[in-house]
Amino acid sequence: MVARFVDHWWCCILLLLILIGLSHDINSAETSQSVETIIHPAVNIHHISRNSLRGIFGMRQRAWPNGLPIRVFVLPDDAQLHNQFAKEKLNIFPYQLRSAWDRLIFSGTGQAPFLVNSEEEMRARVASTPGAIGYLKRVNIDDSVQILHIE
Template identity: 45%
Template structure:
């Protein structure tokens, strides 16, 4: 019985550790981004892809666990720090906040249909309508 419980616990932890990948519109020419550039794009400080195309950033709500994991694991910042950066940009008139989506299904749809779009999805939500951007 203890072995069965251990197996269930392991399966649950694997689900919770599902990889979150950076994804973009299929026509985006960039294949990889480093962490600093990715962080600058999500902080809304960099508004273009390396080739000059405008970036349309999409994010999940702050309370979404996938958003929290993405910001901490991939960007190395806490969600509230990112929100603070967005608020500063908006209130100072120097920029805008990213586009919010309700869930990963909407995220995938918006990225697939918005030129220059960038966001993130768990592996299970990937399909042929979005491309994965490698982070190095």
């Protein structure tokens, strides 16, 4: 009877260790696929409120606190990462962004953000444009851009 209990106990411990290992792998995969807001290093800020970020991507805030003009870069409306960014970082639907941009364009009071076709182009354009802001998967971020944390 005791031997049977010990066998079950070891099976439970082994199962628990396997589950812990799997959850670590899943969390690592989710972290590398998470979307992050990126900026040109010359912007020189590290944190921003969600409302300010919405103002920037809604094309209402046009300059950084240091006076540098903001240049917004986005992926196409149908890009999965664009949808993920809008929902997770801005807490709005992508169609709401498009609607705001269209109002600015058609009323003549503003312009739409700069469109890029890939994450590689996003990183290159943000890295080479002072005042630029965009977004990338965490796994695609390197030292050429800076992560902007949302408060």
